[in-house]
Amino acid sequence: LPAIGANELTGDVEQYEDFYTALEKTSPVPMGFEKIEGTAHGYYHLEEKRIAIDEGMSQFQNLKTAIHEIAHAKLHDIDLNAPEQPDRPDRRTREVQAESIAYTVCQHYGLDTSDYSFGYVAGWSSGRELAELKTSLETIRATAAEIINTIDGHFTELQKEREAAKAQEAEKEPTTDLAAEPTVTILYS
Numbered sequence: 001l002p003a004i005g006a007n008e009l010t011g012d013v014e015q016y017e018d019f020y021t022a023l024e025k026t027s028p029v030p031m032g033f034e035k036i037e038g039t040a041h042g043y044y045h046l047e048e049k050r051i052a053i054d055e056g057m058s059q060f061q062n063l064k065t066a067i068h069e070i071a072h073a074k075l076h077d078i079d080l081n082a083p084e085q086p087d088r089p090d091r092r093t094r095e096v097q098a099e100s101i102a103y104t105v106c107q108h109y110g111l112d113t114s115d116y117s118f119g120y121v122a123g124w125s126s127g128r129e130l131a132e133l134k135t136s137l138e139t140i141r142a143t144a145a146e147i148i149n150t151i152d153g154h155f156t157e158l159q160k161e162r163e164a165a166k167a168q169e170a171e172k173e174p175t176t177d178l179a180a181e182p183t184v185t186i187l188y189s
Helices: 016-026 059-075 091-108 114-125 130-172
Strands: 031-034 042-045 050-054
Touching: 016 059, 016 130, 031 059, 042 059, 050 059, 059 091, 059 114, 059 130, 091 114, 091 130
Parallel strands: 031 050
Antiparallel strands: 042 050
16 A cells, blocks of 8 residues: 655756746745755744755755745744734644645646645645635635746746847857958959
8 A cells, every 4th residue: 555655756847947046036035955954855944034945855846845935934924022823823734735835836837746745735634624624725725826926927037037138148249241251352463
């Protein structure tokens, strides 16, 4: 029988650099890579308001983890000086929401994380009532849509910048117009 668990995602992603740059611009807090001890692939640091992603993972896992942590930063940030956080969901709900958003956003871009995400969500939602999970669906849908729209906007900006840079390079290159070549006249005596 297959085990319910989260296997690390492997593989490279087409346009990885642009996608990661778009995620950095989408994130409400700075993101960076660092060596993380233990089994976590990343985390959102509540005090320092930053996202850490474990070094040495695949491009695919990096992107999925970044989206998961961006979801935490957008939905689950708290004021550490506030005495109570009455509207904050419990940890299990927070993890289900963040991973479901990561799955939805990745799926939108053709990145199938089901091998990882389904086991992750199953583990964190174990023992939950269906009504409890349904209350998170609108939050998941709305946040995934917001992240997708923001990433799309940044992709468009990056493409325009790249096209402008190519146009500038093309203008700098010398043209080889044969009509403009100097004529050499040889005189015989």
